[in-house]
Amino acid sequence: MKGILSKNLSSTEKMKDCMPKKILIVDDDENMLQVLKFRIEEEGYEPVAVTNAKQALRLSSRDVFDLALVDLRLVGTNGIDLMKELHSSVPEMPVIILTAYGTIETAVQAMQQGAYSYLTKPFDYHDLIFQIRKGLEKNRLTREVQRLRALVGENYGFNNIIGKSKAMRIVMEQVVRAAETDSNVCIYGESGTGKELIAKSLHLLSSRKDKNFVAINCGAIPEKLFEGELFGYKRGAFTGAIKDKRGYFSQADKGSLFLDEIAELPESVQVKLLRVLQEHSFYPLGSEHLMKVDVRIIAATNADLEDKVRNGTFREDLYYRVHIIPIYIPPLRDRKDDIPLLSEHFIKKHAKRMKREPKELSAAALQKLLSYSWPGNVRELENTIEYAMAMSVGHVINDDLVLHNRRTHVTDKGKIKPLKDARAEFEKDYLNTVLSMTRGNVTEAAKLTGKYRSDFYGLLKRYNIQPADFKNANNVPGS
DSSP states (O other), rough: OOOOTTSSSHHHHHHHHHOOEEEEEEESSSHHHHHHHHHHHTTOOOOEESHHHHHHHHHHHHHHHHHHESSEEETTEEHHHHHHHHHHOOOOEEEEESSSSSSSHHHHHHHHTTTTTESSSSOOOHHHHHHHHHHHHHHHHHHHHHHHHHHHHHHSSSSOOSSSSOHHHHHHHHHHHHHHHHHOOEEEEESSSSSHHHHHHHHHSSSSTTEEEEEEEESOOOOOHHHHHHHHHHSSSTOOOOOOOOOHHHHTTSSSEEEETTGGOOHHHHHHHHHHHHHEEEOBTOSSSSSEEOOEEEEEESSSSHHHHHHSSHHHHHHHHHOOOEEOOOOOGGOOHHHHHHHHHHHHHHHHTTTTTOEEOOOHHHOOOOOOOTTTTTHHHHHHHHHHHHOSSSSSOGGHHHHHTSSSSOOTTTTTOOHHHHHHHHHHHHHHHHHHHHOOOOOHHHHHHOOOOOHHHHHHTTOOOOGGGGSSOOOOOOO
16 A cells, blocks of 8 residues: 555554555446446556445445445435445445536535545546545545554543544644654644644554653753763762662663653753764763663654754754654644534543533533634643533533633734634634534534525635534544
8 A cells, every 4th residue: 555554553454555445336327337447447446346235235244345436326225325334334434426416415415424525427537536546545544543543542541632623634644654664753832732642642653662652851850860860870870879770761762752842951961862862872870881772752842943953052963863753733723623522522521530411512602712712722721621610500511611711802912813814713613613513414504503505505615614524523632
């Protein structure tokens, strides 16, 4: 497979990804079936063509398909119903609906019911192959994310680490790609965005997953103690060294060392860290025995390391050692589509901890969350939800318990936004809120807003909002 695979996939999974992709084609038009089969074979895929739903379901119960092309109009049934049955056993398989009866209502219905995409006959075969490639890529990424979620959930209790926002999907794709290598990684993100969770995920996906993940906060260790903490020391190496101590590098041997807030490293420690990264060895304090180590560095910072290099507070040679693969985590204000999902996740989390029933956010409370700039990011959102859960009475969290002492109508720099920008942001957030409330049901959403359905679709198109993204609100990014 011409895609990203992590090194610790099982041999069976690796073999599967090297094999031609199997594509199920279902169409009761024999001529169309043969043309589709020929075109798909030309692209190097392995098509399996059938003329009815019964054959398709029988084949899917015996074999694994990577993607399905399904005609909307089939004898005795329709493509959407067949798609639902296929998804009941393989929910992640992308299904492309083919039809000669293309209407907006039918297209939207297919997408809302779980179709990956929709093509109207006669279609351009370049478009078809393009959609197939995109669908196969989505299938591959879905499997990677599911494996990542299972690994992180098993080891750290984070069952939901990905939101539906495009920004977070890009981050996780970068994590999977980085995990294939053994290069050092630097994770950039504001405080509260979840840098350590991303680092743990990267470690768990890598070939080092069975070894230690050792995390330290570079801003929390006094400069005089840093060398001993990193490299360890022998008893009597200095006053207070009453016994031997293994340093963080020794503890992380064959594993990963997470250096959080690396920009806070004192310059004297930067020099010593650079030497270890170059030579893969060091002397513990008070020892004449050279220690050899094999450690992958995963650094994180909320500062711009390039600026630190320019102003002379961070060594340029160390920068190039740790900045080999940069990963940038977007702030919460740039992925507000995740706020409803995160809020629901934190409500359930704290309801369980408080031994209470989960509560619902009122529409006004959710709108207030969506209007805020979240300087503290996901951590601040969790604290906000925890407070609201603790203080609310009844089954609904009202807006008076949400961000009750914070301003929500200014930009991050404290300036009033231009009216055009504020209106556009409000409209987009409003549409996201309504679709979240209706789980992507456009008819219900249009009724709630007092809009004709066609006008509502026009608004969705203007802001590039896909109702299908709101159908399943179970996957949320971690804190």
